Amino acid sequence: xxxxxxxxxxxxxxxxxxxxxxxxxxxxxxxxxxxxxxxxxxxxxxxxxxxxxxxxxxxxxxxxxxxxxxxxxxxxxxxxxxxxxxxxxxxxxxxxxxxxxxxxxxxxxxxxxxxxxxxxxxxxxxxxxxxxxxxxxxxxxxxxxxxxxxxxxxxxxxxxxxxxxxxxxxxxxxxxxxxxxxxxxxxxxxxxxxxxxxxxxxxxxxxxxxxxxxxxxxxxxxxxxxxxxxxxxxxxxxxxxxxxxxxxxxxxxxxxxxxxxxxxxxxxxxxxxxxxxxxxxxxxxxxxxxxxxxxxxxxxxxxxxxxxxxxxxxxxxxxxxxxxxxxxxxxxxxxxxxxxxxxxxxxxxxxxxxxxxxxxxxxxxxx
Numbered sequence: 001x002x003x004x005x006x007x008x009x010x011x012x013x014x015x016x017x018x019x020x021x022x023x024x025x026x027x028x029x030x031x032x033x034x035x036x037x038x039x040x041x042x043x044x045x046x047x048x049x050x051x052x053x054x055x056x057x058x059x060x061x062x063x064x065x066x067x068x069x070x071x072x073x074x075x076x077x078x079x080x081x082x083x084x085x086x087x088x089x090x091x092x093x094x095x096x097x098x099x100x101x102x103x104x105x106x107x108x109x110x111x112x113x114x115x116x117x118x119x120x121x122x123x124x125x126x127x128x129x130x131x132x133x134x135x136x137x138x139x140x141x142x143x144x145x146x147x148x149x150x151x152x153x154x155x156x157x158x159x160x161x162x163x164x165x166x167x168x169x170x171x172x173x174x175x176x177x178x179x180x181x182x183x184x185x186x187x188x189x190x191x192x193x194x195x196x197x198x199x200x201x202x203x204x205x206x207x208x209x210x211x212x213x214x215x216x217x218x219x220x221x222x223x224x225x226x227x228x229x230x231x232x233x234x235x236x237x238x239x240x241x242x243x244x245x246x247x248x249x250x251x252x253x254x255x256x257x258x259x260x261x262x263x264x265x266x267x268x269x270x271x272x273x274x275x276x277x278x279x280x281x282x283x284x285x286x287x288x289x290x291x292x293x294x295x296x297x298x299x300x301x302x303x304x305x306x307x308x309x310x311x312x313x314x315x316x317x318x319x320x321x322x323x324x325x326x327x328x329x330x331x332x333x334x335x336x337x338x339x340x341x342x343x344x345x346x347x348x349x350x351x352x353x354x355x356x357x358x359x360x361x362x363x364x365x366x367x
Contacts, residue, residue, distance in 0.1 A: 009036040025160035055167035062102040068095040087124040089131030145170045198265045205298035209270030211262045212318035213292035218258035240280040267296045267335040274326045289323035296332040316351040326363040342366045
């Protein structure tokens with residue numbers, strides 16, 4: 001297309017100060033096969049800058065089918081497909097709108113097959129777990145690109161074509177992700193299987209230690225720090241917590257604002273994890289003051305998370321801890337080996353949601 005055609009399509013103003021760069025981007029896009037209509041549609045979408053158009057197309061490859069056609073290919077009713085799509089993280093859409101690629105249909109067919117083995121409801125719940133994990137990976141990858149690649153290019157006043165090329169290169173790098181994800185998944189399945197069996201070896205219940213580590217005074221701290229400093233504190237807290245829990249055969253279950261929840265089978269390891277996280281986070285400075293709790297007992301393990309009174313108790317006890325203090329329950333004290341830890345009585349406390357006072361101890365390393 002020549003400049004006059006871009007002008008006629010409403011895509012190009014030759015009198016604009018950035019006319020030269022704009023024209024170069026438009027020609028780069030048309031050289032890649034985009035039509036003026038496709039470019040105009042992207043230009044009207046605030047969520048899809050032209051610099052990202054080629055990369056957006058590269059993300060979802062292959063033939064695209066409507067939801068109605070996809071349901072037919074999968075042998076599902078339209079409502080059944082919609083339930084599966086919602087569970088898998090796809091937003092609502094029109095049945096006749098082109099939405100699902102061949103790859104999407106292949107993935108959904110795996111869920112249809114699994115439905116016949118495990119049942120529809122359990123597989124939909126499993127799909128939600130996978131979707132949530134994939135969404136977190138996608139958002140992390142996007143944030144990484146925007147902060148570490150695109151923003152520096154913008155700061156250096158890179159041309160639109162250079163930005164578009166960087167976006168496309170980032171998408172091509174996703175080709176390595178399935179290999180990484182498969183290796184990590186297989187490793188984590190092995191670890192999770194072993195952890196689940198160890199947690200049930202002496203009981204019909206799943207017996208684990210649950211810990212919470214909180215940043216006391218985080219709200220006023222967040223008002224004092226700018227976004228970059230606050231991000232550094234949170235990244236330091238979360239990365240240290242994850243590495244320490246993993247090193248002791250545990251796992252950070254989730255981050256809840258300025259708090260992390262971890263799980264581990266061994267109560268001694270739980271104590272060590274809590275102590276090490278508090279020590280590590282203390283070193284972040286900037287007024288960061290960690291505290292926490294550890295409990296031990298039977299829990300309900302479901303969809304990668306943990307539930308039950310033991311979890312609720314750990315959360316409530318963590319709320320009682322003062323800066324640099326780790327409070328533990330009687331069940332944890334009884335389960336832990338005393339030679340490696342020291343437990344100082346901290347009295348009986350009334351906790352929200354519990355009818356009787358709860359006996360607590362302060363956790364310290366043995367002298």
